[in-house]
Amino acid sequence: MKIGVIGGGQLGRMLALAGTPLGMDFAFLDPAPDACAAALGEHIRADYGDQDHLRQLADEVDLVTFEFESVPAETVAFLSRFVPVYPSAEALRIARDRWFEKSMFKDLGIPTPAFADIQSQADLDAAVAAIGLPAVLKTRTLGYDGKGQKVLRSAADAADAFAELGSVPCLLEGFVPFTGEVSLIAVRARDGETRFYPLVHNTHESGILRLSVASDAHPLQALAEDYAGRVLDQLQYVGVLAFEFFEVDGGLKANEIAPRVHNSGHWTIEGARCSQFENHLRAVAGLPLGATTRRGETAMLNFIGTVPPVEKVVALADCHLHHYGKAFKDGRKVGHATLLCADRATLDQRIADVQALIDA
Amino acid sequence: MKIGVIGGGQLGRMLALAGTPLGMDFAFLDPAPDACAAALGEHIRADYGDQDHLRQLADEVDLVTFEFESVPAETVAFLSRFVPVYPSAEALRIARDRWFEKSMFKDLGIPTPAFADIQSQADLDAAVAAIGLPAVLKTRTLGYDGKGQKVLRSAADAADAFAELGSVPCLLEGFVPFTGEVSLIAVRARDGETRFYPLVHNTHESGILRLSVASDAHPLQALAEDYAGRVLDQLQYVGVLAFEFFEVDGGLKANEIAPRVHNSGHWTIEGARCSQFENHLRAVAGLPLGATTRRGETAMLNFIGTVPPVEKVVALADCHLHHYGKAFKDGRKVGHATLLCADRATLDQRIADVQALIDA
Numbered sequence: 001m002k003i004g005v006i007g008g009g010q011l012g013r014m015l016a017l018a019g020t021p022l023g024m025d026f027a028f029l030d031p032a033p034d035a036c037a038a039a040l041g042e043h044i045r046a047d048y049g050d051q052d053h054l055r056q057l058a059d060e061v062d063l064v065t066f067e068f069e070s071v072p073a074e075t076v077a078f079l080s081r082f083v084p085v086y087p088s089a090e091a092l093r094i095a096r097d098r099w100f101e102k103s104m105f106k107d108l109g110i111p112t113p114a115f116a117d118i119q120s121q122a123d124l125d126a127a128v129a130a131i132g133l134p135a136v137l138k139t140r141t142l143g144y145d146g147k148g149q150k151v152l153r154s155a156a157d158a159a160d161a162f163a164e165l166g167s168v169p170c171l172l173e174g175f176v177p178f179t180g181e182v183s184l185i186a187v188r189a190r191d192g193e194t195r196f197y198p199l200v201h202n203t204h205e206s207g208i209l210r211l212s213v214a215s216d217a218h219p220l221q222a223l224a225e226d227y228a229g230r231v232l233d234q235l236q237y238v239g240v241l242a243f244e245f246f247e248v249d250g251g252l253k254a255n256e257i258a259p260r261v262h263n264s265g266h267w268t269i270e271g272a273r274c275s276q277f278e279n280h281l282r283a284v285a286g287l288p289l290g291a292t293t294r295r296g297e298t299a300m301l302n303f304i305g306t307v308p309p310v311e312k313v314v315a316l317a318d319c320h321l322h323h324y325g326k327a328f329k330d331g332r333k334v335g336h337a338t339l340l341c342a343d344r345a346t347l348d349q350r351i352a353d354v355q356a357l358i359d360a
Numbered sequence: 361m362k363i364g365v366i367g368g369g370q371l372g373r374m375l376a377l378a379g380t381p382l383g384m385d386f387a388f389l390d391p392a393p394d395a396c397a398a399a400l401g402e403h404i405r406a407d408y409g410d411q412d413h414l415r416q417l418a419d420e421v422d423l424v425t426f427e428f429e430s431v432p433a434e435t436v437a438f439l440s441r442f443v444p445v446y447p448s449a450e451a452l453r454i455a456r457d458r459w460f461e462k463s464m465f466k467d468l469g470i471p472t473p474a475f476a477d478i479q480s481q482a483d484l485d486a487a488v489a490a491i492g493l494p495a496v497l498k499t500r501t502l503g504y505d506g507k508g509q510k511v512l513r514s515a516a517d518a519a520d521a522f523a524e525l526g527s528v529p530c531l532l533e534g535f536v537p538f539t540g541e542v543s544l545i546a547v548r549a550r551d552g553e554t555r556f557y558p559l560v561h562n563t564h565e566s567g568i569l570r571l572s573v574a575s576d577a578h579p580l581q582a583l584a585e586d587y588a589g590r591v592l593d594q595l596q597y598v599g600v601l602a603f604e605f606f607e608v609d610g611g612l613k614a615n616e617i618a619p620r621v622h623n624s625g626h627w628t629i630e631g632a633r634c635s636q637f638e639n640h641l642r643a644v645a646g647l648p649l650g651a652t653t654r655r656g657e658t659a660m661l662n663f664i665g666t667v668p669p670v671e672k673v674v675a676l677a678d679c680h681l682h683h684y685g686k687a688f689k690d691g692r693k694v695g696h697a698t699l700l701c702a703d704r705a706t707l708d709q710r711i712a713d714v715q716a717l718i719d720a
Contacts, residue, residue: 016375023670023695025399039385041402136514229504288675295655310383315648318633323383335383 001285004061004083005074008035009044010324010333011067011261014269016040018277024285029057036325048075051056058082065239065284068261069095070142086190086238086284087259094117094235095259098140098171108230112254112288113246114174121162127172128158134175137161139168148205151175176253178246182215184224185265187240187279188232190286195279196358197272197292198224202244208331211351212264213299214271220245223252231257240265240280263302263333270320270338271298297347301354303335305322308357311338316353318346361645362387364421364443366404366435368395370684370693371427371621374629376400378637384645389417396685397427408435418442425599425644429619430502431454446550446598446644447619454595455619458500458531465614468590472614473606474534481522487532488518494535497521499528507567511535536613538606543572544584545625547600547639548592550646555639556585557632557652560624562604568691571626571711573659574631580605580612591617600625600640623662623693630680630698631658656700657707661714663695668717673697676713678706 001024008030011148016026016037021025026041042060046053063084069092076089077338094100096258102115103218114126118137128135133155139148150165152158152172161283162170181204185197199218203211228243242262244255265276274282274290284291306328313321316337323335337354341347365372368390376386376397385399395403402420406413409432417424423444426562429452436449455459462475476487478497488495493515499508510525512518512532522530541564545557559578563571575581588603601621604615625636634642634650642649666688667673673681676697683695697714701707 017380020373020377020399021682022674023667023681023685025685039380097612108561259637282674287671291675291677307383311647314382314642314650317651320381321383322381325380325383325385 001025002061002314003059003281003284004029004064004076005037005041005067006030006048006064006071006079007067008032008037009067010036010326012037013040013083013324014266014322015065015067015261015281018269018275019281022278022281022285022287024281027054027060030204034184034327039325048072051078054078055082063284065280066092066260068226071096087241088236091235091237091241091259095257096141098138098256099169101256102171102173102254104231104234108227108234110227110230111251111253113176114286116172118162118170118172121160124158124162124170124172128152128155131172133158133175136173136175137165138171138173140171141169149207164285165329176246176248177252178248180247181255182218182220182245182247182252183212183262183264184228184243184245185240185262185268185276186225186228186232187244187276187283187289187292188237189283189289190238192233193289194229194232195289195292196221197265197268198294199224199275200267202264207332208304208333209263209302210304211299211301212267213347213351214267214294214297216294216297220247220252227252239283239337240276256272263336266322266336267298267300267338268292269322270340271295271300296342296346298341299339299347299351301337301339301351301358302333303337303358304333305330308360312357313354316350316357318350319354361385361421362421363641363644364417364424365397365401365427366390366408366424366431366439367427368392369396369427370396370686372397373400373684374626374637374682375425375427375621375641378629378635379641382638382641382645382647384641387417387420389413394687395631397687408432411438414438415442418543423644425640426452426620431456448596448598449602451595451601451619455601455617456501458498458616459529462531462533464591464594468587468594470587470590470614471611473536476532478522478530478532481520484518484522484530484532488512488515490526491532491534493518496533496535497525498533499525500531501529509567528634536606536608538608538613540607541662542575542578542580542584542605542607542616543613543614543622543624544588544603544605545600545622545626545628545636545652546585546588546603547590547636547643547649547652548597549643550598552593553649554589554592555649555652556581556588557625557636558630558654559584560627562624566691568664568693569662570664571659571661572627573652573707573711574627574657576654576657579649582605583612587612587614599643600636623696624660625681626696627658627660627698628652629682630700631655631660656702657704658700659707659711660696660698661711661718662693663697663718664693665690667695668720672717673714676710676717678710679714
């Protein structure tokens with residue numbers, strides 16, 4: 001079976017590492033000449049709107065999937081005429097746009113921060129009055145890793161904020177006094193079976209994920225699965241979906257979904273019986289899903305900007321290096337380490353060991 | 361770092377799957393147009409004696425390693441002029457030839473079956489008289505998976521055996537009434553550090569490995585490590601070396617070594633903290649070695665000739681599919697399953713589950 005992937009970054013690379021042992025071949029469509037997944041499959045170097053090359057991809061593969069959600073709707077619609085596409089165009093349409101996404105949460109009875117659609121500065125002024133400050137203004141589409149958003153703490157912050165974000169459609173979200181950020185990696189098969197990984201505690205820095213720790217019997221696991229299950233069924237979703245929540249007052253408020261394998265699920269490569277990458281491929285390929293249980297106490301730390309010296313990372317006990325083979329650049333995710341330990345005290349020590357290398 | 365591999369079969373493929381997350385790139389030199397490692401790196405399609413292409417490989421990579429031992433000595437010598445080669449030409453020279461190999465064991469005080477060098481039918485007749493029957497006649501080089509050998513049970517079997525194996529240099533080995541076959545996967549770093557995986561119990565069928573089960577605190581572990589350590593140090597070996605033994609009268613007799621990652625070590629991909637593939641790459645790249653301990657009760661079953669339906673293999677609990685992406689053909693190793701379980705009773709059940717798929 002040959003899998004087409006839109007995007008050839010590290011998520012595509014890790015999909016190929018998981019799928020090759022299942023006998024799958026890969027083709028990546030990505031305009032970047034140095035797409036890091038290209039080492040593991042065919043690289044069709046073309047823009048995402050290039051119909052000739054999209055057609056070439058569709059003709060070569062058995063199905064198409066995505067490693068990022070901001071694929072143009074036209075691309076998905078075009079591909080869908082020739083080849084199965086998972087997740088569906090509708091799932092991508094919703095997940096790509098914060099207004100559609102939050103509106104769906106509301107329709108499904110999933111709590112969210114207060115939110116409002118912002119098409120102008122006048123809309124923003126009205127929404128600030130209704131929701132109050134602090135609040136966060138986010139572009140409806142194309143935001144990631146804290147890009148395309150602005151925290152509004154005062155009327156002065158809000159004054160020109162719409163123009164500052166490019167005068168594009170935005171969403172205003174009420175600030176949530178959360179006690180933690182957690183994410184749930186979920187997977188739904190073609191036949192509707194769903195499975196969920198243990199909730200992950202996430203720590204961000206400057207809007208970028210730094211640390212994910214898989215929980216053990218988290219008291220909010222069942223609630224998170226209930227919410228995620230509503231979204232999966234609503235979208236008749238196929239593949240892995242990541243659901244980010246704020247922990248608020250002992251409950252959950254939905255932040256956002258990502259219709260793909262997700263950074264907060266990278267610990268599953270060694271930390272779970274079947275990784276998010278393999279389970280995504282199993283789902284889209286119509287294979288039975290794999291076990292989502294932890295193998296032990298497990299966590300993931302991102303390497304941002306640079307990977308510490310390889311000989312130092314691999315010298316750490318219980319540590320697995322994942323180097324993406326990308327050029328180093330400030331703020332860029334260039335690798336991660338996963339940790340798998342027998343007990344929590346050891347895990348905490350190992351997290352400190354990796355952090356020390358990052359800080360060195 | 362870019363690694364050159366002589367040979368582009370499944371061992372090369374699994375080396376690339378292990379090395380890519382370490383940030384390594386791969387080039388495989390293999391004459392076969394359908395070399396299955398080619399999906400994961402550059403494929404230099406050339407004969408092993410093609411000096412132009414060997415030079416191209418040497419120029420492109422940081423070091424060269426091997427996925428099979430019957431590489432011509434001239435190839436190794438030529439490459440060594442331009443690029444570091446691990447394991448060394450000397451290690452390959454010994455391991456490739458059963459006479460050199462057995463003579464080294466003898467010199468190092470490692471017990472072996474009785475053996476004799478056979479250059480003619482007259483040599484064979486004399487050796488049969490000295491060693492007795494039954495015995496096994498094996499070509500000194502190029503044998504694998506039971507090929508290039510003949511069991512001699514009677515004088516009639518021995519009569520024309522030398523001609524039957526092609527009148528090439530052979531070794532006669534006394535038949536050993538063994539109670540089991542075990543192998544030790546060992547790894548030696550550039551700085552001389554050695555590590556050993558748990559002894560593996562192997563079951564063969566028609567000369568081909570079918571099942572490997574990693575042992576727990578095997579009573580012969582220390583003895584096997586002692587023997588393997590002598591060979592590693594004698595050869596100043598760098599990389600993974602597999603050592604096959606017969607269990608005889610509560611002791612070990614050396615059968616053969618393979619100067620490479622080995623089929624009886626495939627369980628280490630999921631079953632050990634650091635796989636044989638990653639440890640081989642760490643060793644040749646001058647990185648610290650990884651932990652060789654088991655993660656649980658673990659085993660490997662080969663898929664020979666054909667891989668059972670993928671949807672059935674992945675549906676089995678505790679089972680990991682490794683499909684080599686090769687054309688199916690009788691007697692050919694085309695994949696394997698590794699099992700990782702919490703207890704031995706479960707492992708035995710899972711082995712039966714996989715065996716049932718193989719037999720279906």
